Amino acid sequence: MAHPQETRDKVRRAYVFDRLSLEVAAMKCGVSYGTASRWKNQSAESGDNWDKAQSAQLLSGGSIEDIGRQMLAGLVTQYQASMDELTRNDKIAPALKVQLLASLADAFNKTISASKRILPETSELATAMEVVQKLASFIRTHYPQHANAFTEVLEPFGDELAKTYG
Known part of the structure; x- marks a missing residue:
């Protein structure tokens, strides 16, 4: 089923300006997560990166706490991507994986600890x-x-x- 452009725009607004997860934005607008994800990817390919727009929106109108939250969200995203790669990539030697996991865990723990002081x-x-x-x-x-x-x-x-x- 084809959705009108205004539905795509509503999903983008909910994601970028309301900072809803893509899954919740899609549900709120009555489309499947797969459709919303496809729209987000197509937009990125044509130069409209929803994640960058969301970050810019937050930085332009947010307080120091909002910026701290955005930075923490970025760290969590990178942490998950790194964990996924370490789990998936069987070409990394086990000893190196242990070192990388320890380093990743240390960085994560330090960031969370600092974040709790700034953003309890x-x-x-x-x-x-x-x-x-x-x-x-x-x-x-x-x-x-x-x-x-x-x-x-x-x-x-x-x-x-x-x-x-x-």
Whole structure:
């Protein structure tokens, strides 16, 4: 099913300006995650990188705490990519893998520790966001008939999370 351009624009806005995960933005706009992911990749190929737009939006209008959160989010993304590569790549010698994992763990722990001093609510907010994303994925997989109701509740619940965790 072809979606109108305005739907694609709504997904982009939710991702870039509302800083929703792509999965939640897609669900909120009534499209599949695969469609939203394809749109994001096609946009990047044509010069509209949604991740860079999201970062620029945050940096242009955000406080030091917002910038700290964005930097932490970037670290977590890089951490996961590195872990995936270390797990997948069987050409890395085991001894080197151990060294790389130890170095990665050390960098991660130091960054999280520093982040907690600057952004004490980050740990709680990250946990809350992870739970919401896991719930969205669970509903999409096991109870797709309830996706619309979940989306309807998600936005006001997001406001509650923002009040609680900043």
